[in-house]
Amino acid sequence: MGTDVEAIYQLMIERLNDFRQKRPYIEEIVTFCEKVLEAQREVQAEISVPPVRLDRAHMAVKTREGFPVLSREDFPVDRERSAKLLERLCRIGLGENPVLADGSKRLLEAMESGGVNLEGLFAAVVNDDEAGLEALAGELKIPPPVLKALAKLGLQPSLSASAAAATREVSLDGWNRPHCPVCGALPAMAALVGEEGRRHGLCSFCGTVYRLPRVGCPFCGTENPDDLRYFYGEDEDLYRVQVCDRCSGYLKILDTRKGGSVEALAVEDILTAHLDLVAEEQGYERKAPRLWGI
Numbered sequence: 001m002g003t004d005v006e007a008i009y010q011l012m013i014e015r016l017n018d019f020r021q022k023r024p025y026i027e028e029i030v031t032f033c034e035k036v037l038e039a040q041r042e043v044q045a046e047i048s049v050p051p052v053r054l055d056r057a058h059m060a061v062k063t064r065e066g067f068p069v070l071s072r073e074d075f076p077v078d079r080e081r082s083a084k085l086l087e088r089l090c091r092i093g094l095g096e097n098p099v100l101a102d103g104s105k106r107l108l109e110a111m112e113s114g115g116v117n118l119e120g121l122f123a124a125v126v127n128d129d130e131a132g133l134e135a136l137a138g139e140l141k142i143p144p145p146v147l148k149a150l151a152k153l154g155l156q157p158s159l160s161a162s163a164a165a166a167t168r169e170v171s172l173d174g175w176n177r178p179h180c181p182v183c184g185a186l187p188a189m190a191a192l193v194g195e196e197g198r199r200h201g202l203c204s205f206c207g208t209v210y211r212l213p214r215v216g217c218p219f220c221g222t223e224n225p226d227d228l229r230y231f232y233g234e235d236e237d238l239y240r241v242q243v244c245d246r247c248s249g250y251l252k253i254l255d256t257r258k259g260g261s262v263e264a265l266a267v268e269d270i271l272t273a274h275l276d277l278v279a280e281e282q283g284y285e286r287k288a289p290r291l292w293g294i
């Protein structure tokens, strides 16, 4: 992989260290994230996805019209390395909370005995096939969210590699839409970037960072100020949460002018779970999953 993806790992690890200093009470989750990142980072270097060959002229038209560059069905995935990473993630999971530990143990046993259809599992996650995932989870006796999270974490380096390859082929400079230009998924979290605070989103599926429309709810598209308001985190103006009364969605937004970086939003999203709770207590719901699926 190019240096870009490697640099993102570095930024995420640095950010985890900031959190460790600032909020010692979340040490456990910080350490878990570090272990996951280390495992992903190692595999990232070996990832080999089929080359993304795109007809540039055709793609330029597609992105101008707001269509994503890649469709989910042919999102290139390195199954072999994803499987290897999944096994390692299960070993990490064994030492975590009882639900994750039990799911990890069952999946590990199934992988060792050849009793799991990994191709089907990865396809279900990539294609957002909830019914397929539930069927596999039922066979394995693992709660579907646990199975999905483990598989998504295992696939992530592969998805990042494919997304990086696609964005090298097509210019996304003019992109200004709520969904991801690479895969079409909605943002997991957002950040204000640069002096003017331009709004960028982190794609909840492939991890691409892209320009979001300056205003409005990315989930229903309303720009009506009567539908939208913000609340702020208790300890800092580093975070704000945009809530929408039209679709009941909310979006956590990091102000990178005050700290953090847009590249590390995946871990930022996990470590600001308290803001999700506040939004949910007020009756709002998460419309796009975390990039890590946990």
Ligand SMILES: [Zn+2]
Pocket: 180, 181, 182, 183, 184, 185, 203, 204, 205, 206, 207, 208
């Ligand atoms: Zn995407």
Ligand SMILES: [Zn+2]
Pocket: 217, 218, 219, 220, 221, 222, 244, 245, 246, 247, 248, 249
């Ligand atoms: Zn909305």
